Amino acid sequence: MASIKLDNLGKIYPGGSRAVGGVKLDIADGEFIVLVGPSGCGKSTLLRMVAGLESITEGEVRIGDRVVNKVEPADRDIAMVFQNYALYPHMSVRQNLAYGLKNRRTPKAEITRRVDEAAAILQIGPFLDRKPRALSGGQRQRVAMGRAIVREPAAFLFDEPLSNLDAKLRVAMRLEIKDLQKRLRTTSIYVTHDQLEAMTLADRLVVLNAGQVEQIGTPLDVYRRPASTFVAGFIGSPAMNLIPARAVPHLPGSAHAAVIGIRPEDLVPDPDGPIEMQVGAIEELGAQRLVHGKVNGADVTIALPSHGELSDRLRLNAAPEALHRFDDKSGKRLD
Amino acid sequence: MIENRPGLNILAHLVLILGVVLVALPVWVAFVASTRSATDFMSGTVPMWPGPHLVENYARMLDSGVSTSGTPPVARMMFNSLVMALSIAIGKIAISILSAFAIVYFRFPLRGLAFWCIFVTLMLPVEVRIVPTFQVVAGLGLLNSYAGLSVPLIASATATFLFRQVFLTMPDELVEAARIDGAGPMKFFRDILLPLSRTNMAALFVILFIYGWNQYLWPLLITTDAQYYTIVAGIKRMADAVDGLPQWHLVMATAVLAMLPPVAVVIGMQKLFVKGLVETEK
Amino acid sequence: MKRTIFSNQLLPWLLLAPQLAITFIFFLWPAGQAIRQSFLREDAFGINTSFVGLANFRALLDSPEYLESVKVTAVFAVSVTVVSMGVALLLAVAVDRMLKSARVYTTLLVWPYAVAPAVAGILWWFIFNPTIGIMPYVLDVIGYDWNHVSSKTDAMILVVIASAWKQISYNFLFFVAGLQAIPASMREAAAIDGAGPVRRFFDITFPLLSPTTFFLLVINIVYAMFETFGVIDATTEGGPARATNIMVYKVYFDGFVGQNIGSSAAQSVVLMLLVITLTIIQFRWVEKKVEY
Numbered sequence: 049m050a051s052i053k054l055d056n057l058g059k060i061y062p063g064g065s066r067a068v069g070g071v072k073l074d075i076a077d078g079e080f081i082v083l084v085g086p087s088g089c090g091k092s093t094l095l096r097m098v099a100g101l102e103s104i105t106e107g108e109v110r111i112g113d114r115v116v117n118k119v120e121p122a123d124r125d126i127a128m129v130f131q132n133y134a135l136y137p138h139m140s141v142r143q144n145l146a147y148g149l150k151n152r153r154t155p156k157a158e159i160t161r162r163v164d165e166a167a168a169i170l171q172i173g174p175f176l177d178r179k180p181r182a183l184s185g186g187q188r189q190r191v192a193m194g195r196a197i198v199r200e201p202a203a204f205l206f207d208e209p210l211s212n213l214d215a216k217l218r219v220a221m222r223l224e225i226k227d228l229q230k231r232l233r234t235t236s237i238y239v240t241h242d243q244l245e246a247m248t249l250a251d252r253l254v255v256l257n258a259g260q261v262e263q264i265g266t267p268l269d270v271y272r273r274p275a276s277t278f279v280a281g282f283i284g285s286p287a288m289n290l291i292p293a294r295a296v297p298h299l300p301g302s303a304h305a306a307v308i309g310i311r312p313e314d315l316v317p318d319p320d321g322p323i324e325m326q327v328g329a330i331e332e333l334g335a336q337r338l339v340h341g342k343v344n345g346a347d348v349t350i351a352l353p354s355h356g357e358l359s360d361r362l363r364l365n366a367a368p369e370a371l372h373r374f375d376d377k378s379g380k381r382l383d
Numbered sequence: 384m385i386e387n388r389p390g391l392n393i394l395a396h397l398v399l400i401l402g403v404v405l406v407a408l409p410v411w412v413a414f415v416a417s418t419r420s421a422t423d424f425m426s427g428t429v430p431m432w433p434g435p436h437l438v439e440n441y442a443r444m445l446d447s448g449v450s451t452s453g454t455p456p457v458a459r460m461m462f463n464s465l466v467m468a469l470s471i472a473i474g475k476i477a478i479s480i481l482s483a484f485a486i487v488y489f490r491f492p493l494r495g496l497a498f499w500c501i502f503v504t505l506m507l508p509v510e511v512r513i514v515p516t517f518q519v520v521a522g523l524g525l526l527n528s529y530a531g532l533s534v535p536l537i538a539s540a541t542a543t544f545l546f547r548q549v550f551l552t553m554p555d556e557l558v559e560a561a562r563i564d565g566a567g568p569m570k571f572f573r574d575i576l577l578p579l580s581r582t583n584m585a586a587l588f589v590i591l592f593i594y595g596w597n598q599y600l601w602p603l604l605i606t607t608d609a610q611y612y613t614i615v616a617g618i619k620r621m622a623d624a625v626d627g628l629p630q631w632h633l634v635m636a637t638a639v640l641a642m643l644p645p646v647a648v649v650i651g652m653q654k655l656f657v658k659g660l661v662e663t664e665k
Numbered sequence: 666m667k668r669t670i671f672s673n674q675l676l677p678w679l680l681l682a683p684q685l686a687i688t689f690i691f692f693l694w695p696a697g698q699a700i701r702q703s704f705l706r707e708d709a710f711g712i713n714t715s716f717v718g719l720a721n722f723r724a725l726l727d728s729p730e731y732l733e734s735v736k737v738t739a740v741f742a743v744s745v746t747v748v749s750m751g752v753a754l755l756l757a758v759a760v761d762r763m764l765k766s767a768r769v770y771t772t773l774l775v776w777p778y779a780v781a782p783a784v785a786g787i788l789w790w791f792i793f794n795p796t797i798g799i800m801p802y803v804l805d806v807i808g809y810d811w812n813h814v815s816s817k818t819d820a821m822i823l824v825v826i827a828s829a830w831k832q833i834s835y836n837f838l839f840f841v842a843g844l845q846a847i848p849a850s851m852r853e854a855a856a857i858d859g860a861g862p863v864r865r866f867f868d869i870t871f872p873l874l875s876p877t878t879f880f881l882l883v884i885n886i887v888y889a890m891f892e893t894f895g896v897i898d899a900t901t902e903g904g905p906a907r908a909t910n911i912m913v914y915k916v917y918f919d920g921f922v923g924q925n926i927g928s929s930a931a932q933s934v935v936l937m938l939l940v941i942t943l944t945i946i947q948f949r950w951v952e953k954k955v956e957y
Contacts, residue, residue: 136855391862402833409789431799631791634791660835
């Protein structure tokens with residue numbers, strides 16, 4: 049268990065292109081941090097820099113009190129769970145779990161103890177003598193986590209571990225990972241492109257875009273007060289409406305801001321409301337209804353309950369606290 | 384990559400450079416020797432750098448050859464090799480692609496038998512049936528002919544298997560669409576299958592050309608008329624006769640010439656070459 | 666299996682005709698002849714041939730020359746395989762570490778495949794020539810007197826080197842492909858698990874390379890036994906004193922030079938059985954694919 053500190057971390061490739069820049073993050077001992085962002089935003093690169101699989105060109109990584117920039121991955125006291133599990137196919141599950149400990153000359157009795165304990169926690173006891181190819185995706189996933197657990201490291205690093213699983217399994221495994229981390233209280237850094245996964249797992253989120261940190265905060269913080277149009281549009285599904293201010297001149301604050309953000313569920317029908325929407329397409333989702341349309345030429349989506357009639361024109365209103373104001377050029381939040 | 388161990392990287396470079404030197408050594412030595420004159424070898428020390436006789440030696444070999452060895456000018460031999468290599472490569476590709484087409488896209492009685500007959504050729508390299516095959520070729524009057532040099536070698540199974548693999552992975556929808564478009568089997572073959580097989584044919588051509596050019600035992604056996612000698616088979620005859628009178632510079636020039644076309648093909652078409660190698664071994 | 670086919674019945678036979686014809690005339694018929702001839706023996710004048718059953722085969726087993734040839738072939742095949750696979754693996758592992766220069770090195774290492782075995786033989790024969798070759802010159806410095814015309818060991822070493830030299834490129838290409846098929850994440854996981862480069866090679870890389878290794882093993886043995894005729898003929902011609910008389914060479918020698926058709930045919934049959942066995946092994950192995 050240890051805290052991790054990323055101090056102005058950055059990476060520039062030899063060709064000159066920048067993968068990651070200016071990342072400042074203090075991770076408390078036992079915290080579950082999620083790095084989230086679209087493909088190519090640098091989140092995996094950042095994780096691999098912490099692991100020691102990518103070199104660091106700027107800044108420092110500290111694990112505990114140690115600066116580990118130049119330390120080999122094996123000596124950083126971290127364990128990693130890969131997207132494709134990276135289980136050794138020619139070794140049994142037990143051997144896979146024991147491999148890291150064997151290389152560190154852990155005594156046999158201790159290895160057995162840790163392997164059995166991990167197997168119990170993850171319920172992979174029955175598979176210990178099988179080879180990875182005889183296991184299902186979810187089982188292999190657990191073995192990959194088991195390999196990390198037996199090491200009892202200072203931190204777990206997860207690189208999109210659930211991406212290769214089908215949707216149902218993903219939801220189930222998500223809860224298991226969260227539960228596991230709470231139990232073991234190991235500091236964890238988790239990378240995903242799925243904002244829902246990020247929201248449900250994180251103690252705190254780090255939203256990345258093109259190598260830069262857009263926002264760091266708890267899931268609810270980031271949801272309620274996105275720091276930029278990027279975060280606003282990325283977190284939350286269906287996505288927040290980002291409307292040019294001139295299309296909604298009657299809303300408070302639209303005179304000073306360039307972009308107004310309103311979540312689809314925050315636009316409510318109001319016969320006297322200031323916003324008039326032309327209804328275009330309707331998606332019935334069962335639990336709710338997504339109505340797409342235009343407000344003064346701007347594309348808007350609202351979420352309504354699934355019952356009731358719908359006319360061509362809707363009058364809508366939004367509570368003042370549900371409005372987010374953003375600057376046009378920088379995309380940053382105003383207020 | 385993973386760790387930063389510059390020491391290992393330097394070691395890797397050293398190993399590779401050593402490997403390249405080892406691999407290039409014989410050719411370098413041959414090239415050097417081919418640019419020297421006969422007297423350079425009598426002194427007892429070995430020349431390591433090229434000499435001034437490059438054009439002279441090569442011209443002589445191409446033109447008149449080494450008369451004492453009974454071999455024709457090298458140019459003639461290279462021509463024979465070229466004809467043989469091209470015949471084998473093109474011939475093999477042609478009949479194999481037709482056979483593969485028949486086996487994959489048709490159902491007929493004894494199809495399995497036909498397949499096995501072809502398969503069996505994999506297990507019968509010429510070295511294993513030398514004498515009887517020679518007798519057959521002699522009986523057909525094909526000794527000392529281009530046909531005799533190439534035809535017996537064009538029926539082996541590797542090319543057929545390659546094309547069979549390729550055809551099996553072609554989507555069925557292609558045939559169905561062709562049917563709907565009113566195309567019969569040969570039209571389908573010519574208009575759809577062939578164009579899609581182009582890269583494989585090219586890759587195979589590289590491999591087969593090398594195979595054909597480098598044939599040794601077979602040309603050695605069936606050509607007694609010097610006019611039909613191929614360069615690879617002919618080189619031994621030259622080296623033999625040469626032992627009494629050291630004309631190594633000429634033999635080495637011939638060796639370099641013998642290597643040139645296939646090596647040029649491999650280097651010039653490396654991607655296709657690698658593809659051909661990998662595909663034929665599946 | 667293909668589900669869409671054409672229904673013509675005559676056309677396929679026409680398409681197959683060329684290959685089947687050549688296969689029959691130049692492969693199956695001679696093979697059958699070889700089997701037939703292996704049961705025959707000509708008398709001293711070459712006038713009468715009589716059926717002698719398995720006598721030719723028994724004669725082979727009794728012949729010290731033949732058994733010697735088998736031994737020579739075994740030594741030769743194993744040496745060529747070990748040398749060319751070992752060197753190729755080393756080079757492949759080295760190239761695997763390279764990012765930028767990999768292409769260049771590969772081109773520089775791949776071209777010997779294009780050289781005919783016979784030409785390879787001549788080249789190395791020249792290098793090792795007792796009077797004008799550079800190797801004997803170098804070896805002389807350390808006190809070794811090289812002469813492959815008189816020394817059996819030297820002759821064997823020469824043909825092994827010439828044969829292996831050519832095959833290194835082939836093995837190299839396949840090893841490189843095999844190494845690239847190992848996911849990087851597996852080696853990274855091993856690195857995080859505390860395994861250094863050497864340990865990673867023996868615990869992870871080499872075991873995962875085993876399909877490629879076995880495949881190449883069979884290919885190399887087949888190569889050494891059957892495709893090296895040119896090397897032997899262009900250099901030692903089976904000598905000195907039959908020290909490099911591999912089985913394939915003996916078939917040729919006995920059949921064409923010695924004119925002993927029956928014995929040569931019997932040897933051909935033995936070789937045929939060997940090839941069949943090796944081919945079956947090869948196909949069995951190709952079916953056993955390791956999944957990641």
